[in-house]
Amino acid sequence: MKHDSWLAKKIASGDFIVTAELLPQASTAIPEIEAAISFLGNSIAAVNVADNPHGPVLSSLAGSLVLVKAGMEPVYQIVTRDRNRIAIQSDLLGAGALGIRNVLCLSGHHQTLTGSPESANVYDIDSIQLIAAVKQMRDQGVLLDGTEIKGVFPVLIGAVANPDMNPLELNILRLAKKVEAGAEFIQTQAVFDVEAFERWIEQARNQKITENTAILAGVMPLSGYQDAETLRDHYMDLSIPDSIIERLKKAGDEGAQKKEGLNICLETIRKIKKMDGVKGIHILSGGKEKLVPEIIASLD
Amino acid sequence: MIVAERKTIPELVDILEGHKKILVLGCGTCVTVCLAGGEREVSIISSALRIASRAKNLSFEIEELTIERQCDNVFIEEAAKAVERNDVVLSLGCGAGVQAIAERYLEKPVYAGLNTAFIGILEERGIWAEKCAACGACVLDQYGGICPITRCAKHMLNGPCGGSREDRCEVRPDRPCGWQLIYQRLKGIGQLDRLKRIVPPKNWAPSLGGGCRVIVREDHRI
Amino acid sequence: MKIHIFYCSNCLDTDALRKQLEINGNGQGDHQIQTVSLPCSGKVNLLYLLKAFEKGSDGVLLVTCEHGECKFLEGNLRARKRAKAVESMLEEAGLGKGRMIVVRKSEEGIGQITAALEQLTDNILQDTERSQE
Structure with a gap:
């Protein structure tokens, strides 16, 4: 066994996997994270700790460590936006030493889309190069420059995909490369367009990608039509169909819209669950970790 | 070509305030083609600076000159006399031009009047776009x-x-x-x-x- | 006040303009007005307009043809954009807004120019007062 990860064991068991995202705050208060963790509960396989998605917050590495201490399984997210290969490998070694056993490799929201648009652009390596670097550190026990790593680095490697990115050929080509580079699980961007997702997973199946990696479909409860519109307009990697926005609008007042958002999310999960090649879901609650138990409870 | 754009007049006034005799020095190469620092832009920026000088009582005395290429010593020599009779140089060359002038005329303050932006091309009239990051x-x-x-x-x-x-x-x-x-x-x-x-x-x-x-x-x- | 009027000679007749403005050959009247005839308003560039201000003009009026009636097809459109660039440059240089006015000459006749001129002198007056505060 090259990795020593609870998430890896869960995936191997064939169970339907549920992971959820935790968004750390601009805070030094550990109890805040612990509170968020308590909402997530024990029924999920792993908790992703986002790496400064919208600007500086408590680090993903520190957040992951809090999870480890709380007896939960973290997925340590690393974006290539802010750190060069020296810093990234150094943090990875730290993560290994601290008992973090899952790493998610991504490029991250570009800094100009965060609250710190004036930041310098790093992007020394890209997400696929990061996947390959983690794999090399784990399997060959060496850093990118060939330096031997003392001790083991038994991590499970994850990556992300956006099923809505077109053209499909380019999308799948990139997904295949991520898996070839070493991604053992893929967490997707939130799915709203279920048909588009179905076309995507079908292509992934046809190219036998689903056999070599565990695909966890992203799902996100929308809190209202305004929230949906803001997300759609601000992040081009999020594709929210007009029909969904209309449904939220028609639902009525704020509370009703919130409920409808949750309904849409649950419907999406039910449809996705039936699809061949989907190993689980990844709940992107956008900082609303409180909603996670409700989603999980409805999963029969 | 190297593409640049002018600094704003308040920025230039900030840089030049306290100086009197100013040589606004243009460059006939890239920055002429991208309409940022050629002969015409030297005149435009000088004119705007004179207007600003009057509006703010700064008593700038501005001389205009454009040489073929600021990044080449052969052409830099052509500016020698004009540089000598002024207190400072406001170069409308790219960053390389500004530094070449500063290296040649050690005794004179040389300031950049442009923001050098990128290596690019004219995509269509009035639109320049970056094409090369000179990654080496x-x-x-x-x-x-x-x-x-x-x-x-x-x-x-x-x-x-x-x-x-x-x-x-x-x-x-x-x-x-x-x-x-x-x-x-x-x-x-x-x-x-x-x-x-x-x-x-x-x-x-x-x-x-x-x-x-x-x-x-x-x-x-x- | 010192005013420059740049105008396209295809839409405005020099004699009629002078008569309307009641200025003599030296540009003397209520204001010191200098008229500059252009083969097309598109002939103006930033420097033309800036030079007028540099030489002491308090305001500039630019008269162009109506949209779609430029003899050179798009000269009037370019003139408008250049005037806009000059206006923002003047603002940068410390002169206030409203000292650069573009008039699109319509069928209404030359009275339009007088009205624009009044607007321009008003703007200049206001701006001068503002800068003296």
Whole structure:
């Protein structure tokens, strides 16, 4: 066994996997994270700790460590936006030493889309190069420059995909490369367009990608039509169909819209669950970790 | 060409305040072509500075001159007399031009009047766009002649990011996604297989990350 | 006040303009007005307009043809954009807004120019007062 990860064991068991995202705050208060963790509960396989998605917050590495201490399984997210290969490998070694056993490799929201648009652009390596670097550190026990790593680095490697990115050929080509580079699980961007997702997973199946990696479909409860519109307009990697926005609008007042958002999310999960090649879901609650138990409870 | 654009008049006034005799020095090469620092722009900026000087009682005395090329000593010499009779030089050359003038005329303050922006081309009238980041180790052969370092905001070498759209970049919605262009181009020339290869991390040492770059050609030295 | 009027000679007749403005050959009247005839308003560039201000003009009026009626097709459109660039440059240089007015000459006749001139002198007056505060 090259990795020593609870998430890896869960995936191997064939169970339907549920992971959820935790968004750390601009805070030094550990109890805040612990509170968020308590909402997530024990029924999920792993908790992703986002790496400064919208600007500086408590680090993903520190957040992951809090999870480890709380007896939960973290997925340590690393974006290539802010750190060069020296810093990234150094943090990875730290993560290994601290008992973090899952790493998610991504490029991250570009800094100009965060609250710190004036930041310098790093992007020394890209997400696929990061996947390959983690794999090399784990399997060959060496850093990118060939330096031997003392001790083991038994991590499970994850990556992300956006099923809505077109053209499909380019999308799948990139997904295949991520898996070839070493991604053992893929967490997707939130799915709203279920048909588009179905076309995507079908292509992934046809190219036998689903056999070599565990695909966890992203799902996100929308809190209202305004929230949906803001997300759609601000992040081009999020594709929210007009029909969904209309449904939220028609639902009525704020509370009703919130409920409808949750309904849409649950419907999406039910449809996705039936699809061949989907190993689980990844709940992107956008900082609303409180909603996670409700989603999980409805999963029969 | 090197593309630049002028600093604002308040910025220039800030830089020049306290000086009297000012030589506004243009360059006849790249910055002339991109309409930022040629003879005409020297006149325009000088004129605006004179207006500002009157409006703010600054008593600027401005002389205008444009030489063929500020980054070449042969042409820099042509500015010698004008530099001598003024207190300071406001260079409308690119960053290289400004520094070449400063190195030649050690006793004079030399200021930059432009913001040097990028290496690019005129895409259409009034629109200049970046095409090359001068990374020092060209990869254009692998990407159908479209640079992923310049044209992708994340310098991705292995494909687009999740924010890519067929008609635009997530970071700059007014621009196409460089990776969509690379994909279309490679597909068009029958080289899509190039994209399937996992490209290892780039060596950035030949780029600015490796410090100030110098090229030495012994065959051109005595 | 010192005013420059740049005008396209295809839409405005020099004699009629002078008569309307009641200025003599030296440009003397209520204001010191200098008229500059152009083969097309598109002939103006930033420098033309800036030079007028540099030489002491308090305001500039630019008269162009109606949209779609430029003898050179798009000269009037370019003139408008250049005037806009000059206006923002003047603002940068410390002169206030409203000292650069573009008039699209319509069928209404030359009275339009007088009205624009009044607007311009008003703007200049206001701006001068503002800068003296």
